Amino acid sequence: xxxxxxxxRKYGAMLAIDRVTFRAHDGEILGFLGKNGAGKTTxxxxxxxxxxxxxxxxxxxxxxxxxDSLEARRQIGYLPETAPLYEDxxxxxxxxxxxxxxxxxxxxxSTRIEQSMKAVHISERRNWQIGKLSKGLRRRVxxxxxxxxxxxxxxxxxxxxxxxxxxxxxxxxxxxxxxGDHTVILSTHILSEAQALADRIIIIDRGRIVAVDTTENLTxxxxxxxxxxxxxxxxxxxxxxxxxxxxxxxxxxxxxxxxPRYVVESERDTDLRSRLADSVINAGWGLVELERIEPTxxxxxxxxxSHHEDRIxxxxxTPAEAPKEEAAA
Ligand SMILES: Nc1ncnc2c1ncn2[C@@H]1O[C@H](COP(=O)(O)OP(=O)(O)O)[C@@H](O)[C@H]1O
Ligand SMILES: [Mg+2]
Numbered sequence: 001x002x003x004x005x006x007x008x009r010k011y012g013a014m015l016a017i018d019r020v021t022f023r024a025h026d027g028e029i030l031g032f033l034g035k036n037g038a039g040k041t042t043x044x045x046x047x048x049x050x051x052x053x054x055x056x057x058x059x060x061x062x063x064x065x066x067x068d069s070l071e072a073r074r075q076i077g078y079l080p081e082t083a084p085l086y087e088d089x090x091x092x093x094x095x096x097x098x099x100x101x102x103x104x105x106x107x108x109x110s111t112r113i114e115q116s117m118k119a120v121h122i123s124e125r126r127n128w129q130i131g132k133l134s135k136g137l138r139r140r141v142x143x144x145x146x147x148x149x150x151x152x153x154x155x156x157x158x159x160x161x162x163x164x165x166x167x168x169x170x171x172x173x174x175x176x177x178x179x180g181d182h183t184v185i186l187s188t189h190i191l192s193e194a195q196a197l198a199d200r201i202i203i204i205d206r207g208r209i210v211a212v213d214t215t216e217n218l219t220x221x222x223x224x225x226x227x228x229x230x231x232x233x234x235x236x237x238x239x240x241x242x243x244x245x246x247x248x249x250x251x252x253x254x255x256x257x258x259x260p261r262y263v264v265e266s267e268r269d270t271d272l273r274s275r276l277a278d279s280v281i282n283a284g285w286g287l288v289e290l291e292r293i294e295p296t297x298x299x300x301x302x303x304x305x306s307h308h309e310d311r312i313x314x315x316x317x318t319p320a321e322a323p324k325e326e327a328a329a
Contacts (some may be wrong), residue, residue, distance in 0.1 A: 001025055002153055002183060004045070006058035009042050016042045017207040019056070024153070027180045031198030033224040035297065039207040040187035041081050044157050047185075048078040059243050060153055068263055074103075076148030077182075081139075081157040087131030091122060091141055094130055095148055102149035114299045120174050136167030143174060146165040154178060158191060172197060191297045195219055196244070203300065211304050219295075225250060227293040230276065234285030242283060261289065282303055288304040 002024035009016045017039040024030045034040050045051035047058050049072065058065040061233045062070035078208045086094055095113045104112050104221070109219040111211060117123040130141060139159065146154055150297065160168045175197055178184055194201045194215065201218050203211040213219050243252045243264055249272065251265040266272045273290060280287045 002185065002201045003057075003059040003274055004043070004047065005057045005059075007043060007046055007058065009039075009046060009051070010054045015207055017046075017204075020204070020207075020209055021056075022202050022212060024185050024208060026152075026182050026183055028129060028199045029175070029179050029186065029197055030186040031194030032185060032192045032204065033189070033191065033201050033202040033297065033300075034204035035189055037206075038189075038204045040204060042158055043204070044078070044155050044185070045080075045188060047055055048076055048079075048155055049073050050080075052194065057195070074149065075152050077149065077151040079139075079142045079146045079154070079156040079159055079160070083142035083145070085130050085138055087146075088195075090127050091117070091130060091133075091144075092102075092126040094141065097146045098145045099231075112148050112150060115150070116144040118235060119147055119177070121170075122172065132166070136163055136170060137164060137169070139171055140174065143171070147178075151182070153183045154185070156184065158187050158189070162189070189297065191300060192294050200235045203304070205301065211300075215293045218300070220268075222295050222300050223267045226268055226270065226272065228264045228266075228272060228276065229255075229261060229291045229293055230264060230280075230287070231289035232259075232280050232285050233284065234280075234286055236260055239280075239285065243276070243280070246276060246279060248273065248275075255277050259288075263293065 003210060004020060004022050007020040008018055013099075020043055031239060032040050032043070039184055042051065042251045043135065046053045047065065049069055050311045052066070058072070060072040063075065065072045085197045086097070088292065089097065092113065092303065095116060096109065099109045099112055114123070117126060122140045122144060130138065131235070133141065143156075146156070156175070160171050163171060175184060175186065184198065198215050200212065200214050202209055214309075230243070240252060240254065240262070243262055248266045248270040250267060251262055253263040253265070264272065264276065272322070277290055
């Protein structure tokens with residue numbers, strides 16, 4: 001269990017994070033979601049002992065990051081926002097170097113290196129020079145470095161940032177593979193990434209936690225409708241009427257584009273896409289574009305500010321632990 005209580009950090013007069021409080025439970029993936037500048041990196045650097053807090057405490061399985069720093073850090077693997085990799089070293093010698101810094105007992109070093117390379121599928125590149133690896137492979141080496149001392153807690157700062165789509169998929173798959181064996185706290189500014197990876201999501205905005213919930217609840221709350229963007233080649237009035245007439249459609253909005261594009265909204269659980277495509281083609285028109293509009297972090301903020309103005313976020317306990325409200329008898 002990771003316990004973060006009232007973490008505050010000032011840079012000069014600027015309050016970067018303000019009384020950040022949350023828990024990460026054993027084996028879960030916790031998504032730390034916020035825009036650039038929200039305070040994610042600052043929080044993670046404090047949690048890993050790289051930056052002192054102005055006030056507040058961090059405990060990693062009971063060990064205080066300040067008072068009992070060695071023990072706390074032994075339990076943490078950290079992938080920083082920009083991982084310092086040594087370009088001239090081979091993958092293997094870099095991991096051996098990291099294992100020494102992390103004080104892995106010498107008889108365990110080679111096993112630990114093998115296991116961490118295996119966990120991120122990089123064993124075949126063990127003799128490659130890090131400087132010659134692609135960005136995606138380097139990120140995997142960064143993950144292996146975080147794993148080399150077999151920590152129970154992994155703190156990953158924007159682990160997919162700057163990667164191309166294929167590399168993102170690979171890194172996400174690797175992270176999902178770590179769930180259960182490790183407690184993973186990862187930061188991202190992309191809602192869909194938090195949704196894809198995290199069991200629970202913490203939203204941080206301008207240094208403050210504004211929401212904590214299971215990914216499922218948060219998604220359900222935000223995504224009230226399914227939205228699809230379409231462009232159809234056909235007579236405008238007829239196309240619009242056709243879209244509005246499809247069963248399950250709640251609303252059609254014309255975007256200010258020429259040629260016209262539409263946002264078609266349906267109930268949350270109806271996936272209109274294939275039905276819409278078939279019907280447009282059957283009408284003899286051309287379907288130029290059909291794309292699902294994914295909700296964004298902005299949608300979440302809109303939701304939070306419009307629905308929860310009166311709700312003071314309670315970072316903990318999690319729903320599972322929350323005291324059950326007895327049904328009124
Ligand atoms: N070393 C620093 N000196 C001064 N201000 C900083 C420093 N690091 C971060 N900040 C500021 O603190 C705030 C939080 O930054 P950061 O934790 O990096 O956010 P995030 O990782 O969510 O993008 C931002 O306003 C940023 O400009
Ligand atoms: Mg950051």
